[in-house]
Amino acid sequence: MAKSNDVAVKPRKKGKGINGTNTIQLYSLAAIPAFLVFVFSYIPMFGIIIAFKNYRFDTGIFNSPWVGLDNLKVFLASDDFARIAYNTISMNLLFMLVGTTCAVLLAVVLFEITARKAVKTYQTILITPNFLSWVVVGYMGYAILHPTSGVANSIIQMFGGKPINWYAEPGYWPWILTIASEWKGVGMSSVVYYASLMGIDASLFEAAKIDGANRLQVAWHITIPQLVPVIVVLSILRVGNIFRGDFGLFYQMSRNVADLYETTDVMDTYIFRVMRIFGDFSLSSAAGLMQSVVGFITVVVTNFIVKFIDPEKSLF
Amino acid sequence: MKKFLAIVLAMLMVLSVCTACNKSGNDDGTVTLTWYVPGDKYPDTALIVEELNKITMEKIGCKIDLQFIDSGSFQERMNMNMASNSDYDLTFVGYLNTFEGAASKGGLMQLDELLKLAPGITETIPEYIRNSGVYMGKTYAIPNMQITAYALAAQSPKEYTDAFKEATGQDVATFTNSLQYEPYLEFVKANYPDVFPFQTAYGTGSFRSQDEGMDAKDPFFRTPIYGGASSYQLYKDSENKCFKIINGLKHEELSNTKARAEKLHEYYKKGWIRQDVDSVLDDTAEKKQKRYALWFGTYKPGMDGENFATYGWETVSTRVSSVSIGSASATMVGIGANCKHPEEAIKFIELMNTDKEAYNLVCFGIEGKHYKKVGDERIELFENSTYKPNASWKFGNQFNAYRLPGQPDNVWEETIEFNNLGYEMSKVNPDVTTLGFTFNKEDIKSTVTKVTEVGNKYKCKSTGSKDPDTYWDKMIAEMDAAGNQIIIDEYQKQLDAFFAEYPEKLEDIVW
Secondary structure, three states, X not given: OHHHXXXXXXXXXXXXXXXXXXXXXXXXHHHHHHHHHHHHHHHHHHHHHHHHEOOOOOOHHHHOOEOOOHHHHHHHOOOOHHHHHHHHHHHHHHHHHHHHHHHHHHHHHHHHOOOHHHHHHHHHHHHHHHXXXXXXXXXXXXXXXXXXXXXXXXXXXXXXXXOOOHHHXXXXXXXXXXXXXXXXXXXXXXXXXXXXXXXXXXXXXXXHHHOOOOHHHHHHHHHHHHHHHHHHHHHHHHHOOOOOOOHHHHHHHHOOOXXXXXXXXXXXXXXXXXXXXXXXXXXXXXXXXXXHHHHHHHHHHHHHHHHHHOHHXXXX | OHHHHHXXXXXXXXXXXXXXXXXXOOOOOXXXXXXXXXXXXXXXXXXXXXXXXXXXXXXXXXXXEEEEEOHHHHXXXXXHHHHOOOXXXXXXXXXXXXXXXXXXXXXXXXXXXXHHHOHHHHHHOOHHHHHHHEEOOEEOEEEOXXXXXXXXXXXXXXXXXXXXXXXXXXXXXXXXXXXXXXXXXXXXXXXXXXXXXXXXXXXXXXXXXXXXXXXOOOOOOEEEEEOXXXXXXXXXXXXXXXXXXXXXXXXOOOOOHHHHHHHHHHHHHOOOEOOOXXXXXXXXXXXXXOOEEEEEEEOOOOHHHHHHHHHOOOEEEEEOEOOEEOOOXXXXXXXXXXXXXXXXXXXHHHHHHHOHHHHHHHHHOOEOOOEEEOOOOEEEEOOOOOOOOXXXXXXXXXXXXXXXXXXXXXXXXXXXXXXXXXXXXXHHOOOHHHHOOOOOXXXXXXXXXXXXXXXXXXXXXXXXXXXXXXXXXXXXXHHXXXXXXXXXXXXXXXXXXXXXXXXXXXXXXXX
């Protein structure tokens, strides 16, 4: 979150910090986090080589035999891989689109409310679902969608409709999962946007008011444009995880029902099942590496596109 | 910059001091063996260890550090221990910390030489049971002696079977095959609207091969030998005196796999199987509430007593299959690959298999504190005891364990007899794993993955929710496309190589 705010700040002169103080102080302040990143994020990266080896406990990382891309092939060779990749990417895009829209709208609406107590109350209500685990949410979904005694089917039948066997119809699931994901996550993600709205220069709103703009016009011409940089940065960061599916969401909500794999099976649930067969270090590193490489490429590409359109708004 | 370096150095020093103070050494030079077992930590574990050490110091001259790790993270913790080449000494191997994974990746020490130091192990555990701990011809783990023969048991709450007996005069205890239960299922369906007559949730408890009702008329005996996904079966070719791996899904003349799936679907259509079976992830709570009238499980002498302890109500269990040889690979003990004191470790395994006092101490705690003796070999555990692992099969030779309420006095004699029966049967109907064969899947990983994935899509095969005629051919075609034949060929190749290397293993078999 801190990052998104920094982005708007213009680059300072080299060698000089705020008010011209010596940068050594800033560096020493950053030393501990940098050290931690080095220890916990860079040193372990060396473990990537496990993905290209048949790792054995007794021979260790160095002496285990190289197997090239064999571990990756276990995933790529699957006939289902195309479907799984498509599911993962399309569901993530859907979440991003719907999620960002909902979060921004919510932030704008909350921003319009001036009574402080009311804002806090709404925020608390909206954020609460975020703290429920997917297991719990999965059971709530089950209570709603249960084929015979679920709430959804009871309502459908009350209006004379035919009950739907939700757990046998993959077609509904992209939307069910989107709703579940938003219900749980929208409050938390709107907080970021709400916070950056607080930072907008109040004089802009006053000027708009004097010019006679109504609320909708203010939102459209001032509030949302001010949010664009944050939206862009958060989206670029989110794109990095495009090849990862939220395991809890996809596994717990769909209850691992085989009939739904067509739309609910994503990389992480697939990897989970493969791991259950072998439980192999090399395979899991290969899977993780593959997801990270795809994420890295998509981040760089997206950032490049953003830079191409508007260099000011790019992440790096 | 110097300042910065100084800070970093200072931090490193603090860190290294912290790690150093975690390690506590033995000052007096006594060997202490670390022993990892899955299970909850009990407050009195330290007391037990203290008592245990008195015995081990006297008998094998070392101390034991018994470490319980909760079951949920045991697999991961042991993976980490093995991956980091930790020098722990003893570990549970089996349903958690899987044997194939640990042995094939070099996480366990090879025990063949060490076993010579511990004759108690080879004397008490017969070779065919020890073969469960053999990988590629070498011993890597010692099975805990317990029930190893396998038979299928049909189990029902006594409440329903009593009502059934009253209404129809039929006693389920006299049944010998699962098909005889059909009138009972119908009775439950008609009289108990809240009860699901037959449990098949997530594939457990459905029909299995060897079921008398399904297989009795069949001239061939088959053992499902690899995973539920595809039904590879071992076919004894009596004419040519050899074994063939066949795909049970395809050979309807040799296998009842499809007949079983059809039967299940018939039950599903009759409403005997819950209609939401495909979306059930966990039904243990429902089972405890007596919401199933019939389920299948593994047969054990005295199992009704165990069921009573688990559920709090009585069950009636009947053996509905022939007996076959099973595997002991679910509960074993292994020595870590980097263990510094293998000799003491193997002697400790021997102690847990031969010494009643030490074994029962670890299983049940201290007399008067954690249990009371009510007979010579019979105890009752105290409620809210501060040491209650309740899993004597985790620690050693279960046939040395005290009897608990619900277990008949002769439970172990019966179990041994049952094991022997299974072993005798195995000469006619062998299971290659108990001969010491292990299927090595390393080279065909991606094919196994693909075929298993297809199997995952057709879970309905074991839940009964779909008509097999609508998907059977499609499933076979998809499995073949995924490379099913490659696995069968590889299996056959390894099996042939095994018998070529150990031709004497074929001698005992009754063709």
